[in-house]
Amino acid sequence: xxxxxxxxxxxxxxxxxxxxxxxxxxxxxxxxxxxxxxxxxxxxxxxxxxxxxxxxxxxxxxxxxxxxxxxxxxxxxxxxxxxxxxxxxxxxxxxxxxxxxxxxxxxxxxxxxxxxxxxxxxxxxxxxxxxxxxxxxxxxxxxxxxxxxxxxxxxxxxxxxxxxxxxxxxxxxxxxxxxxxxxxxxxxxxxxxxxxxxxxxxxxxxxxxxxxxxxxxxxxxxxxxxxxxxxxxxxx
Numbered sequence: 001x002x003x004x005x006x007x008x009x010x011x012x013x014x015x016x017x018x019x020x021x022x023x024x025x026x027x028x029x030x031x032x033x034x035x036x037x038x039x040x041x042x043x044x045x046x047x048x049x050x051x052x053x054x055x056x057x058x059x060x061x062x063x064x065x066x067x068x069x070x071x072x073x074x075x076x077x078x079x080x081x082x083x084x085x086x087x088x089x090x091x092x093x094x095x096x097x098x099x100x101x102x103x104x105x106x107x108x109x110x111x112x113x114x115x116x117x118x119x120x121x122x123x124x125x126x127x128x129x130x131x132x133x134x135x136x137x138x139x140x141x142x143x144x145x146x147x148x149x150x151x152x153x154x155x156x157x158x159x160x161x162x163x164x165x166x167x168x169x170x171x172x173x174x175x176x177x178x179x180x181x182x183x184x185x186x187x188x189x190x191x192x193x194x195x196x197x198x199x200x201x202x203x204x205x206x207x208x209x210x211x212x213x214x215x216x217x218x219x220x221x222x223x224x225x226x227x228x229x230x231x232x233x234x235x236x
Contacts, residue, residue, distance in 0.1 A: 001065070005040060012056060018054070025043065104119070104120045121135040126167065186217040
């Protein structure tokens with residue numbers, strides 16, 4: 001088929017690798033010191049790699065090329081993530097941040113007098129999470145402040161059930177979560193976003209990061225913000 005696809009001028013390319021890093025689909029590799037489009041069916045034609053090229057070696061062209069294969073791209077991303085997590089574990093990375101997904105059926109009964117955990121994956125701290133993982137595919141994303149689970153008694157059933165939960169505290173972590181949340185929302189098939197924060201001012205940083213990430217992702221995803229009071233009530 002004839003479609004828009006990138007073209008790399010190898011004479012201009014200096015092999016810096018910025019385009020390969022910018023290509024979220026993994027269509028570009030650095031081979032013998034030059035960037036090469038090695039997987040034409042992975043190139044979506046959007047050109048995320050163009051702005052980062054310092055020499056202007058990348059342009060668009062219309063030509064015969066294989067159709068963009070979204071399924072193959074997703075499978076390759078999942079395989080890469082799993083390999084990276086395995087490598088981190090074997091090379092001495094923290095075993096506590098090793099990725100895991102739990103079977104949390106939404107229909108699982110709640111035992112009388114006993115709550116059921118609805119945490120669907122590990123890790124859950126924003127700082128420890130990979131930006132791409134199988135559990136993000138088709139996920140309803142819950143972005144929650146650390147304290148909400150302690151202040152709001154029914155956090156698991158009312159908010160975590162059926163969602164992938166990521167948590168953080170911008171005051172304690174002293175970081176801006178925007179970049180990582182943007183990558184998670186942009187590079188995965190996220191169906192909705194729920195932000196649960198405390199009423200305290202520092203939680204505004206988490207809400208702003210999530211809202212900025214939604215805007216930066218260039219996706220139209222349903223989202224909502226829920227605020228919890230310090231004494232454990234949902235505020236209107």
